[in-house]
Amino acid sequence: MIPLNDEQEMVLNTVRDVVRDRIAPRAAEIDSKDEFPWDIVEVYAQNGLLAPLLPEQYGGIGAEYLLFAMIIEEISKASPSAALILIAQADGFLPIHSRGSDILKETYLPRLASGSLSAFAATEPGAGSDILSMKTRAVPNGDHYVLDGRKCFITNGSIADVITVFAYTNPARKAKGMSAFVVEKGSAGLAYGKNEDKMGMRGSVNSELIFEALAVPVQNRVGEEGEGFANMMETLDGSRLFAASQAVGLAQGAVDEAVGYARERVQFGGPIASLQAIQFMVADMVAYTEAARMLTYRAARLLDEGKKRQITRFCAMAKFVASDTAMKVTTDAVQVLGGYGYMKDFPVERMMRDAKLIQLYTGTNQIMRLVAGRDIFRGD
Amino acid sequence: MWELNSSQMLMLESVRRMSREVIAPAAARIDREGVFRTDMADMLFEVGLLQIFLPPAYGGLEQDRCLMFCLCIEEVARACASTALNLIIQTAGLFPLVEAGSREQQEKFFPRLSEGRELIGYMVTEPEAGSDVAALRSRARSVEGGYVLDGTKNFVSNGGVCSLASVLCRTDDGGLSFFVLEMETEGVVRGKAEDKLGFRGSNTQQVFLEEVFLPSHCLVGEEGKGFEIAMRDFDATRPGVAALALGIAEAAADAALRYAVERRTFNKRLVDHQAIRFMVADAWTSIEAGRGLIWRAARDNDRGRKNTKLASMAKCFCSDTAVRVASDAVQILGGYGYCKDYPVERHYRDAKLTQIFEGANQIQRIVIGREILKEEGRSGR
Numbered sequence: 144m145i146p147l148n149d150e151q152e153m154v155l156n157t158v159r160d161v162v163r164d165r166i167a168p169r170a171a172e173i174d175s176k177d178e179f180p181w182d183i184v185e186v187y188a189q190n191g192l193l194a195p196l197l198p199e200q201y202g203g204i205g206a207e208y209l210l211f212a213m214i215i216e217e218i219s220k221a222s223p224s225a226a227l228i229l230i231a232q233a234d235g236f237l238p239i240h241s242r243g244s245d246i247l248k249e250t251y252l253p254r255l256a257s258g259s260l261s262a263f264a265a266t267e268p269g270a271g272s273d274i275l276s277m278k279t280r281a282v283p284n285g286d287h288y289v290l291d292g293r294k295c296f297i298t299n300g301s302i303a304d305v306i307t308v309f310a311y312t313n314p315a316r317k318a319k320g321m322s323a324f325v326v327e328k329g330s331a332g333l334a335y336g337k338n339e340d341k342m343g344m345r346g347s348v349n350s351e352l353i354f355e356a357l358a359v360p361v362q363n364r365v366g367e368e369g370e371g372f373a374n375m376m377e378t379l380d381g382s383r384l385f386a387a388s389q390a391v392g393l394a395q396g397a398v399d400e401a402v403g404y405a406r407e408r409v410q411f412g413g414p415i416a417s418l419q420a421i422q423f424m425v426a427d428m429v430a431y432t433e434a435a436r437m438l439t440y441r442a443a444r445l446l447d448e449g450k451k452r453q454i455t456r457f458c459a460m461a462k463f464v465a466s467d468t469a470m471k472v473t474t475d476a477v478q479v480l481g482g483y484g485y486m487k488d489f490p491v492e493r494m495m496r497d498a499k500l501i502q503l504y505t506g507t508n509q510i511m512r513l514v515a516g517r518d519i520f521r522g523d
Numbered sequence: 524m525w526e527l528n529s530s531q532m533l534m535l536e537s538v539r540r541m542s543r544e545v546i547a548p549a550a551a552r553i554d555r556e557g558v559f560r561t562d563m564a565d566m567l568f569e570v571g572l573l574q575i576f577l578p579p580a581y582g583g584l585e586q587d588r589c590l591m592f593c594l595c596i597e598e599v600a601r602a603c604a605s606t607a608l609n610l611i612i613q614t615a616g617l618f619p620l621v622e623a624g625s626r627e628q629q630e631k632f633f634p635r636l637s638e639g640r641e642l643i644g645y646m647v648t649e650p651e652a653g654s655d656v657a658a659l660r661s662r663a664r665s666v667e668g669g670y671v672l673d674g675t676k677n678f679v680s681n682g683g684v685c686s687l688a689s690v691l692c693r694t695d696d697g698g699l700s701f702f703v704l705e706m707e708t709e710g711v712v713r714g715k716a717e718d719k720l721g722f723r724g725s726n727t728q729q730v731f732l733e734e735v736f737l738p739s740h741c742l743v744g745e746e747g748k749g750f751e752i753a754m755r756d757f758d759a760t761r762p763g764v765a766a767l768a769l770g771i772a773e774a775a776a777d778a779a780l781r782y783a784v785e786r787r788t789f790n791k792r793l794v795d796h797q798a799i800r801f802m803v804a805d806a807w808t809s810i811e812a813g814r815g816l817i818w819r820a821a822r823d824n825d826r827g828r829k830n831t832k833l834a835s836m837a838k839c840f841c842s843d844t845a846v847r848v849a850s851d852a853v854q855i856l857g858g859y860g861y862c863k864d865y866p867v868e869r870h871y872r873d874a875k876l877t878q879i880f881e882g883a884n885q886i887q888r889i890v891i892g893r894e895i896l897k898e899e900g901r902s903g904r
Contacts, residue, residue: 485719
């Protein structure tokens with residue numbers, strides 16, 4: 144399908160072992176207890192999985208996007224919530240890695256590869272899909288900026304050691320007036336609101352962050368003033384690829400459960416797998432999952448090849464196709480398992496709850512269609 | 524299209540007020556705590572909603588019982604699906620007694636099901652017999668003076684809180700037969716309560732029948748007639764499940780619309796974006812279409828016409844609608860929709876069950892297809 148080299152195979156084998164031994168056995172518990180799985184962060188750190196995208200000089204393995212996409216996919220087969228830790232981590236460090244100064248990179252990236260957590264803070268109560276309507280301000284004051292504002296739904300928010308925050312330095316200039324800053328946990332003026340109680344993706348932390356006259360040193364500005372929005376958009380291309388990979392893994396996990404159950408469950412004198420209605424459902428589930436996987440890998444390849452012209456469109460398309468697929472496949476998996484599927488003794492109801500988030504976060508699927516649709520009509 | 528008389532309007536208005544003022548404010552907590560609420564069941568008895576299918580002498584409705592049953596379920600479900608489910612379970616449970624019970628049985632049990640405010644379960648499903656009812660294994664062996672019941676019943680709604688149940692077992696003739704069961708009878712063992720995705724305020728439990736002796740007078744109707752009674756029971760309750768789904772869909776659609784007119788993005792109301800406006804249009808269209816199916820299925824049931832096809836169509840269509848509309852509602856509310864501070868994620872979790880219980884939607888399609896072929900004078904087997 145997609146040829147991998149020995150090193151990539153080795154990494155994926157490690158991931159499969161970690162998933163089998165450490166993540167899959169914890170998945171139901173992470174969901175039911177809704178506790179952030181620190182043990183899994185430790186496993187990631189031990190196995191070099193916290194920041195594989197980073198170059199070796201910063202403690203990563205210089206993984207291509209494709210390999211990282213496959214890592215996310217493997218983990219998501221068992222626990223999309225555990226995979227989300229790595230996605231939020233990448234969302235947090237990618238802006239620093241792509242546009243940060245050398246000092247900023249040397250200060251923060253090695254920490255993030257070895258055990259510290261990061262977060263990406265853009266969304267606000269009044270600025271979700273419409274991110275340019277954000278209110279958070281960063282006002283220059285000598286050798287620092289003064290940060291004021293409120294962010295919500297921030298993944299890893301209250302547990303992150305390093306937060307990449309987006310704020311207006313010049314609101315009048317809109318997209319060209321936004322800048323990114325690195326804020327450390329424990330900074331004076333950083334307060335935490337509540338962590339959200341969510342339908343799914345439980346165990347992952349989503350927090351409100353409040354900045355009150357928080358002083359950020361000028362050297363913690365990521366890139367130049369006004370580069371924040373461009374940096375955010377580039378990061379979101381990657382983030383959408385990761386969400387697509389997460390959705391593909393989740394869909395595959397649900398397919399495996401449904402197929403396994405349909406083989407075993409006997410009704411009307413035979414396994415329900417012999418019923419046409421079930422065969423057609425499962426055929427659709429597998430076909431759409433494979434199609435979503437291919438589109439996702441295509442987007443990953445484009446990112447790796449730096450095909451700027453096509454990246455945004457393909458990442459957006461992969462994200463909505465894969466997450467719509469995951470939603471349909473997990474819902475059908477519950478249907479195949481019937482009454483059992485609706486109970487927490489089986490994993491498919493959790494998968495269905497998890498799937499819904501992927502249609503919403505890192506740009507709702509409505510925004511994904513907007514991005515792709517506009518890009519298509521803009522012409523090549 | 525169809526008119527209700529003034530007393531029916533009055534009844535609906537009071538159910539609507541109760542749902543809005545008492546049940547709706549409790550719904551989030553009922554979901555969160557996941558505990559069956561006896562006070563809610565008592566209130567449903569108080570206003571007569573759990574007695575609709577009983578004869579008028581016991582608080583039942585004189586006319587249009589299936590239609591009123593559906594309209595009341597819809598109102599309660601708009602507030603709290605878990606609470607509304609009681610109407611369906613109680614009706615399914617008492618239906619065999621209403622339809623086939625002896626005079627002695629009716630005189631004994633109907634007072635308990637009305638003034639007595641006792642809940643009655645409906646025990647059909649088994650671990651190996653879900654969609655395939657004919658595969659059920661629970662036995663009722665004939666013995667001196669009665670029967671001995673053995674088997675396991677799964678997913679029994681109100682199984683942990685009911686004092687009575689209608690239980691379907693295989694009798695010596697090889698057919699299926701209904702029995703009325705006192706849950707306190709020796710040998711009736713309640714298993715664990717299920718931990719479910721949604722409908723968390725409803726009780727679902729396994730019940731084991733271990734050498735349960737029942738005197739002959741507990742047989743409801745004739746031996747071997749149980750399957751037929753169960754099918755007629757479905758004709759009455761499936762429109763109710765459709766109404767349950769419709770209520771959930773309406774609750775989700777209302778919440779989504781309220782949010783979409785308040786929330787502003789890109790300098791306009793969310794509802795002014797075409798992508799959102801179309802979702803709203805689709806939701807309302809499906810809800811109205813579903814309502815039409817429910818009315819037709821219920822009206823036919825009330826007039827004694829065969830409504831099997833319409834009942835299945837209503838159940839299938841409305842539950843599919845509920846899942847889609849609730850999913851779209853979460854989507855419209857975005858990140859907020861995914862959090863428990865807003866009701867739509869609960870509506871979504873609740874909606875999924877309506878595609879599964881009282882016959883999975885795959886079974887509904889089998890039924891619909893078979894009925895169409897029968898009407899066309901062709902074999903539907």
